[in-house]
Every structure is written in structure tokens, then in C-alpha cells.
Amino acid sequence: MSYGRAGTSEVRETRTGERRVTLTVNGERRVVEVEPRLLLAHLLREGLSLRGTHLGCDTTNCGACTVLLDGEPVKSCTMLAVQADGHEVTTVEGLGTPGELDPVQEGFSREHGLQCGFCTAGMMLTARALLDRVPDPSEEDVRWALSGNLCRCTGYQNIVKAVLWAADQERTS
Numbered sequence: 185m186s187y188g189r190a191g192t193s194e195v196r197e198t199r200t201g202e203r204r205v206t207l208t209v210n211g212e213r214r215v216v217e218v219e220p221r222l223l224l225a226h227l228l229r230e231g232l233s234l235r236g237t238h239l240g241c242d243t244t245n246c247g248a249c250t251v252l253l254d255g256e257p258v259k260s261c262t263m264l265a266v267q268a269d270g271h272e273v274t275t276v277e278g279l280g281t282p283g284e285l286d287p288v289q290e291g292f293s294r295e296h297g298l299q300c301g302f303c304t305a306g307m308m309l310t311a312r313a314l315l316d317r318v319p320d321p322s323e324e325d326v327r328w329a330l331s332g333n334l335c336r337c338t339g340y341q342n343i344v345k346a347v348l349w350a351a352d353q354e355r356t357s
């Protein structure tokens with residue numbers, strides 16, 4: 185398995201059976217050579233050192249591994265890295281910056297939408313996709329959108345409040 189940035193000489197020779205995949209991750213075009221069986225979650229975490237994407241189950245249940253693929257939430261433990269070829273992936277590292285948080289991140293902070301934080305990256309990316317699609321969601325919309333993301337700590341109340349806070353903020357700013 186080898187990884188590099190497009191347009192550089194970092195990409196090594198492809199070993200027999202590996203596939204060259206070109207994708208954009210958090211705005212940066214990347215060229216990677218991977219085994220066909222490699223999961224997208226493992227490419228992100230181990231190949232590209234983007235460890236904000238968590239693995240909580242490996243069975244498509246928990247949503248901790250959620251990233252955005254062309255703006256839509258996907259569970260990266262259930263997708264092969266080769267399936268991301270030609271697509272744009274956003275991880276939590278690409279959601280905002282310490283100096284300029286995404287409103288969803290700010291909402292989670294203000295409304296205490298996290299405790300241990302294990303589920304938080306997946307929750308925030310799912311919420312980001314919802315707000316991009318539905319700028320004025322109801323509480324039910326938020327709960328439905330987040331129904332594929334499990335949290336073992338918070339009881340969900342503050343997560344929902346955080347997303348509604350972000351929606352309100354985006355509509356009024």
C-alpha cells in the first residue's frame with residue numbers, strides 16, 4: 185500500500201494486484217495505491233493519518249466512521265477505498281479550522297453535544313450533510329438524519345440541540 189500527493193513522485197511502483205485510486209480528501213487531490221480489499225476507513229486512518237474518523241463496530245451499526253462522499257454521509261467501514269476513486273471525501277479534519285469552526289462544530293461545543301467524543305466526528309458530518317440539504321430542519325428531521333449514528337454517552341438531547349443551534353446560526357448569519 186502506498187500513498188502520495190498528486191503531481192509528486194511520492195507514489196511508488198504499483199505492486200501486483202494493487203490499484204491506483206485518485207480521490208480528493210478535504211480539498212486535496214490524493215493518489216493512492218491500495219489493495220482492492222482495503223476499506224475506506226483504513227485508508228483514511230492509517231494511509232492518510234486522518235484519525236478523526238473512528239471505528240466503533242465494523243458492522244455498519246454505529247456511524248462513528250461516517251465521512252462525506254461528494255457531500256453525502258457514508259459509513260467508511262462499509263466502503264472499499266477503490267470505490268472512492270474519482271470522488272471527493274470530507275472527514276472531520278476538513279470540516280473547519282481551530283480559528284474558524286463550522287457552525288455544526290460550534291453548536292456541539294455550545295450545546296454540550298458530546299461527552300467522550302467517540303461518536304462526534306460522524307455525528308457532525310451527518311449533521312453537516314443534513315443542513316446542506318435542509319437548512320431549516322425540524323427536531324424530527326434531525327433525529328431521523330442522525331438515526332444511523334449511535335452515541336453511548338449523551339442521551340442525544342444535546343446533540344439534537346447542537347444541530348438545531350447550527351441551523352439557526354446559519355439561517356440568521
Ligand code: FES
Pocket residue numbers: 238239240241242243244245246247248249250259260261262
Ligand atoms: S465503524 Fe462503521 S458503522 Fe461502526
Ligand code: FES
Pocket residue numbers: 297298299300301302303304334335336337338
Ligand atoms: S459522546 Fe461518547 S459515544 Fe457519543
